[in-house]
Amino acid sequence: MKDNRYEQLIADLRSDYRPQREWGEGRGILMVIGHFLVGVAGGTWLMASIYGVIYGLMVAYVLAALGALVHLMFLGRPERAIKMMRHVRTSWISRGFVGLTLFLIGGGIYLAITLLGLTGIWRALAVAANVMAGIGTIAIIGYMGFCYTASKAIPFWHSPLHPAIYIAFAIRGGIAALLVIGAASGQLASDWLLQMWTGVTALVTLFFALEIQGALSSGNIAAKWSVRDLLAGRLAFSFYGGTLLLGLIVPVLLLTNSASNSPVVMAILGVASVSGDFFMKLSTVKAGVYVPLFSPARRSHAS
């Protein structure tokens, strides 16, 4: 497999079809898992803060810590994480790492003070820590889509809708997490939460449909290959089975079921929704295809 990588590279360079293989394949899958966990963590913290669900904050924190761990596993050496924050001026990954660090520090302090029930001066510190975690939350929800959109040579990713999709997915993940937490703690989900899930899901579906339509009408061959991979190619199984069936059809069927407000149904809905989100991220990351290296667009230059 190791040396196949280079054989594969030569084959990719020779052919017109040149999928990106760094993130999403082999060890690169850790990057997708890390992004997924951190995204859900951000959405869960946001939703739990709005609803005042302390368990939600705790779950969000654990998810973010796991996401950070997976990122470190991808990098191989923990001390490397510090270096990742040095180039915030231009790098979205760097901004994301700063956000994650703020979130982990601020969220950790806030949770510790709140769970220990400390009062007095500690409350002021808790407020400051919560603000810090809030800034971190905005950063980790927002940065991921931009990491991909920044790649101009992968036209399917290079869409203004991509960051919006990632933000909407983070929020949808947060709502799904609250549904599961509510079910586990024996509480019924509020109608408002379910309506929000429906609204955000509709938004995500609309954004995604527009992105697909944009890719197909762009006239760009690489963008079309991305769509083909997703809908009728190597990623169709994970797209239809994971994203569509698990992430959309199962939750919608559960929602329209008469027993939809039972805790068990809510838990299944939440888990299915969040699993669908993972497959969505995996599929769209793997669907990134570069413009072909041959048949270069020619342009005369006088330097």
Add this chain to the structure above:
Amino acid sequence: MRLGMVIDLKRCMGCYGCQMSCKAENGTPPGVFFARVIKREEGTYPTMRRKLLPVLCNHCTDAPCVKACPTGASHYAENGIVDIDQDMCVGCHACMVACPYNNRYFNDERRNYFGDEGPTPYEMERSERHPVGVVMKCNFCRPRLAEGKDPACVANCPAKARIFGDLADPNSDVSVLIKDRGGYTLHPEAGTSPNVYYLPE
């Protein structure tokens, strides 16, 4: 000064001289070629053609790899050369994803050319330059440039298909060739402003 290269596709005969001299100069691991000649057949019999495309890092003026790098390891060195500070690199692959031309390689483990027989003395000496767990790529042979020499691929091209020089000087050989022969770059639409130009066949 803005260093760049012109590759004359009319002269290139696909001999791999650049590819092998680069490997000899840089001691890159098996499978890794900072300078590479890509060949493919196009068309159908009897009107088939073999197309050649020698590639290397384009040392882009607006390099997306530099922008994407979260550590600053990928940077602009002297005269517009894009290089990697290996001590800073954390192996996140962001630059590899960002490069539209697949001109970066990740050194995931130490590999020998002769497998279990272990590294040759030559490999031992050269592999020092390529630490494991970081990304590597062409740097226009900066050590050779410092000695006043051309990059290895330029110096060893038997067809003289590679010309190296200052793109900022309108009277340099590279600038004149680009102007006279309609030099073009790969994927200008990516907005990278490459500094490697191709002269049409």
